[in-house]
Amino acid sequence: MERAQKMVCRDKAGKPHIPGRNTIIQDTGGQESWTKNLKNPAIWAIIVLFLVYTASYADRAVLSVLQEDIKADLHLTDTQLGLLAGPVFALLYGVAGIPLARLAERTNRKRIVLTGVFIWSSFTALCGLATNFVTLAFLRMGVGAAEAAAPPAAQSLVADYFSRKARARAMSVLALGVPIGVMVGGTGGGIIAGFLDWRLTFAAIGLPGILICLLGMKFIYEAPRRADVKNADLTPLGFWDATKVLLKNPVFVLLLCGAFFTGNAAHATSSFAASFYIRAHELDMATVGSTILLAKGLVGMVGTLAGGLLSDKVDSGKGHDYIMYQRSGHSFAARFMPARSMSRTPGSPWLSGRPAPSSAAGLSAPRWPPFRMWSIYAHVRRALRCSCFSSPFPALSDRLWSV
Numbered sequence: 001m002e003r004a005q006k007m008v009c010r011d012k013a014g015k016p017h018i019p020g021r022n023t024i025i026q027d028t029g030g031q032e033s034w035t036k037n038l039k040n041p042a043i044w045a046i047i048v049l050f051l052v053y054t055a056s057y058a059d060r061a062v063l064s065v066l067q068e069d070i071k072a073d074l075h076l077t078d079t080q081l082g083l084l085a086g087p088v089f090a091l092l093y094g095v096a097g098i099p100l101a102r103l104a105e106r107t108n109r110k111r112i113v114l115t116g117v118f119i120w121s122s123f124t125a126l127c128g129l130a131t132n133f134v135t136l137a138f139l140r141m142g143v144g145a146a147e148a149a150a151p152p153a154a155q156s157l158v159a160d161y162f163s164r165k166a167r168a169r170a171m172s173v174l175a176l177g178v179p180i181g182v183m184v185g186g187t188g189g190g191i192i193a194g195f196l197d198w199r200l201t202f203a204a205i206g207l208p209g210i211l212i213c214l215l216g217m218k219f220i221y222e223a224p225r226r227a228d229v230k231n232a233d234l235t236p237l238g239f240w241d242a243t244k245v246l247l248k249n250p251v252f253v254l255l256l257c258g259a260f261f262t263g264n265a266a267h268a269t270s271s272f273a274a275s276f277y278i279r280a281h282e283l284d285m286a287t288v289g290s291t292i293l294l295a296k297g298l299v300g301m302v303g304t305l306a307g308g309l310l311s312d313k314v315d316s317g318k319g320h321d322y323i324m325y326q327r328s329g330h331s332f333a334a335r336f337m338p339a340r341s342m343s344r345t346p347g348s349p350w351l352s353g354r355p356a357p358s359s360a361a362g363l364s365a366p367r368w369p370p371f372r373m374w375s376i377y378a379h380v381r382r383a384l385r386c387s388c389f390s391s392p393f394p395a396l397s398d399r400l401w402s403v
Contacts, residue, residue, distance in 0.1 A: 042161040044219040046173055048212065049154045052117055053177025054184060055209040056147050059124040060089070061185030062205045063140070065274045069198040070136070080133050082272075088137045089144035096145040101152035109153035114216045116149030121209025128199035160223035186274070194284065 063070075067081045104112055123142035130136035154174065162170040185205055192201045246252050277283045 041219070041221060042223075045161060045221060046158060046170055048215050048219045049113070049157065050173055050177045051212045051215065052113060052150055052154060053174055054181040055117060055121060055212055056150055057178050057181025058185035058188070058205055059120060059143060059147070059181075059209070061182045062124075062189035062201065063127075064272070065186050065189045066193055066198040066201060068275055068278050069193060073198065074130070074132055074136065076133055078272075081275075084133075084137060084140050088140050092141045092144040093148045097148035097152070100149045104153040104156055108222055109157050110216070110220045110222050112149050112153040113157075113220065114213050116146045116153075117209050117216065118213045120146035121206045121212075124206030124209070125203045127206070128202035157220070157223055160225055190274075 063085060067084075070076065071078075071081060100112065100116075120143045123139050123146065127136060127139045127143075130139060155171070158170050158174055159167065189201050189205055192204050196204075
């Protein structure tokens with residue numbers, strides 16, 4: 001019985017090998033009619049994992065909607081705000097992500113997820129106690145490192161909870177936590193900050209993660225690792241050998257580059273989206289949170305759910321479907337991104353160019369690269385795009401807004 005995460009192997013001749021069309025991957029068990037059986041423990045487990053994802057992205061999104069108040073209170077520059085949104089978070093996320101993914105291959109994944117949720121929720125709540133840039137940066141580093149624990153372990157669990165035919169739908173439920181988390185963090189953060197202040201808002205967004213830990217202790221369970229490679233005498237490769245093989249795969253490299261460049265634009269602009277509407281259109285935080293970010297979250301939900309359903313319907317069992325969804329979703333999303341900065345209708349979020357990219361990108365979310373690639377692909381991509389583009393854009397903004 002081979003572990004599900006180890007797709008890169010050696011063949012009979014000892015050469016590095018990625019199982020392809022001629023290799024049969026036996027998918028034992030699974031939950032085909034999982035949406036019709038509420039007694040199935042996997043249903044409740046994935047609901048809690050969805051809440052984990054929601055908490056993760058809410059903790060990320062809340063910073064963007066609060067950063068104008070943080071900037072005024074702590075006397076920060078746009079460059080420092082960009083560092084908080086980008087390298088401060090992403091470098092620790094990327095550095096911690098790969099060893100945590102390897103740990104998920106060998107130890108209890110439930111414990112990894114719940115430990116990560118508890119730590120990042122605590123650090124998010126403690127962000128309200130920051131007195132300067134250094135302390136806030138340290139706390140955001142803690143959030144980034146802890147959040148790296150969730151994706152590899154959670155997606156590995158989903159892969160073992162459900163059969164291949166139901167897995168894209170299950171992944172769409174998990175991925176639904178991304179737009180809803182942005183909506184909760186942005187909308188909730190903006191509304192709460194309108195009544196209280198940014199310090200108490202961090203606590204209000206972070207502390208619910210502790211409750212999610214309690215739910216996870218009851219409903220998340222450690223599933224058997226059930227993928228079995230047949231018709232091939234394969235020996236798993238070490239980490240660095242596997243990485244070299246993946247980077248020699250042109251499809252993998254193209255997926256990596258495509259998501260990298262799309263993510264660059266998305267992250268660099270979304271980090272300052274709330275500030276843009278506040279500064280350029282003179283909206284308040286509550287309005288930005290309850291309209292612009294709410295619209296983004298709602299249509300992102302539509303795109304994510306549609307992506308899961310459509311990919312299950314047309315899945316041919318070959319890898320081409322992954323590429324089709326990645327290409328169509330990200331390409332369509334990129335076309336709408338310039339519309340936001342040219343919008344003359346800030347009061348109408350549906351015309352502001354913000355929701356369309358979220359919905360289109362959501363179509364590709366359930367067809368992320370195979371689960372066994374994710375521990376390398378996601379963390380390299382996210383760390384690179386956040387670090388490379390979140391700081392130069394705010395540094396330029398310092399010059400533009402000072403003119």
